[in-house]
Amino acid sequence: DAGITQSPRYKITETGRQVTLMCHQTWSHSYMFWYRQDLGHGLRLIYYSAAADITDKGEVPDGYVVSRSKTENFPLTLESATRSQTSVYFCATGQGALSYEQYFGPGTRLTVT
């Protein structure tokens, strides 16, 4: 049971390029989340999704786009990457409703040069 996977695990890209980070889960959890982790800021929520085709902004959504056509996938796209988007990105899932706990993927380390 793979649970939650993220790909790629490491990515280097150039300023202005589009890059997509993938998140896949095998649990059929209704909720999925994208966070970024930066030194001194902890974890900040970028976007989240309550179900397929339902997404909502988090604390720091600017510069990011998400979609969720299938329950199991929740890609995060940086439309035009900037150096300030250099970070570690975590995907998480949650069962929603009565369960508020979240389960995290291994993360993607993104460097924008």
Added chain:
Amino acid sequence: AQSVTQPDIHITVSEGASLELRCNYSYGATPYLFWYVQSPGQGLQLLLKYFSGDTLVQGIKGFEAEFKRSQSSFNLRKPSVHWSDAAEYFCAVGARGYSTLTFGKGTMLLVSP
């Protein structure tokens, strides 16, 4: 909106000594409280959670936490620290009716021999 403060950025504890990591939250009603641990290069793993009931909750790896409403705190404790406990610890708060969590900025635990 809820918020979380972890006052200590770094804590160093000798192996075998007891540990207490502090967490203070701000929320008007009864919060849902969580502690997560992140080992280097890994995603976050849930240690324990508080929703209601007994204010002393037990988690994995010998950790426990106590919810104190009067102090708006949810401190994490362990009676005897092992070198493998060295990691970053995050406190998080959620609320009934809200699907997202707010994380503190984390406390890095260093364990000295």
